[in-house]
Amino acid sequence: MAYWVGLLQDLFKNMSGLIYLKNVVTLKLDAQKCNGCMMCTIVCPHEVFAISDRKAFINKIDHCMECGACQKNCPEEAISVKSGVGCAAGIINGLLRGTEPSCDCSGDKAGCC
């Protein structure tokens, strides 16, 4: 029984196709500007970046979800990505209002000072 459970778990683990479309993301890295601080490898939730020879490089581009964390935290501005919500409802929202894609999660305006 334990054998079969293990087998099934293995099968499903290998089948976890949690990768989205290929060759679509807008992520770009200018390795010339990279200072090797490794911030991009820390903030990326999908291990898109790796370090080689004290410089970052894009290792798994198709894992990128364009969240923009790397761009925001790169002190050398070496990373560019058109970030936004990967959300169909948000895109439809944007189409209907004639704005950029935006999720409708919160109504009230932000700002503390």
Next chain:
Amino acid sequence: MNRAFIVGELQTVAGKIPQISTERTASDVWQTIKTRWSIGRMAYRVKQGLYAVGNPNQESNIFVTANYKLSFDHLRRALHGLNAWVLVLDTKGINVWCAAGKGTFGTKELSCRIKAHGLEKLVSHRKIIVPQLGATGVSAHEVKANTGFNVIYGPVRAEDIKAFISSGLKATAEMRRVTFPVKERVKLIPVELVYGKYYLILVPLIFFILSGLNNKGYSIDQAWTNGGKAILNLIAAYISGCAITPLLLPWIPVRWFSFKGLITGWLFATILLYFGFLSAFLPEIISWFLIIGSVSSFLAMNFTGSSTFTSLSGVQKEMKLSLPLQIVFAAIGLLGWLITRFI
């Protein structure tokens, strides 16, 4: 606003700080269940502010979170047994990752709150621990320039915080990776199901009423028999798109969410056909396949927003083709189904 988690008060150089419990009460569990069903979800908030867990001092770590109660609860429970400061930002009741995407969990808000609460007087160190997913809105070097505090990105999941602390504020690759296991997907299904509640009542009702139409006029009996089947088919399409596709997400061997939804929808339609719920008449069967397919596909496509790995460029690419097709499928299906009322 719920304040039952406040258990005391601490007198500090930065003023009086409420002490919070790290226990989950029966009321928290009940509120969480309601929130997962989208009941009062947008109002499930904590007051923005600085809080204390245990008896923190000048050396203690500061953890930042959003003012969505579920986010706050995850953090305070993960800090059980520790002495720490908790800084809650005003994210309008939205979780860390979504708020970071919108910018409300961001550099400006964080910098303002660090200054407003006088954190430089409260602690002797200059470290502030921000959840990794907050990095979408927070720029560590800008916060450093604004406040002098070094942003340390903590693990993705609060449950890893203790391991993160004991390894000297270092997260493993595992702790930095966002996953989307079946357990997490199941938690999201209720909100998906509740999402289209008005349509779920309205559309089947319209189908039910139209089911009575025939070339002799209108038959109530026919509305009951055909209308009942129509309602079942529509509910099946809804469940296929909102629940079954998200559940089976990685195991449906295509990448487009709309395509995943179409496959599940047609699987449902085939089962319904087998049990005689679609029709015995080919044009009506085709119409139902088009309707169920488009509904399931559209709803599955909307799950891109709940998933943890879809990119804006990808969703835009997918929608460019899928959305028009869904509309055409639904329109032809509906027209076909209406025409078959009179044949």
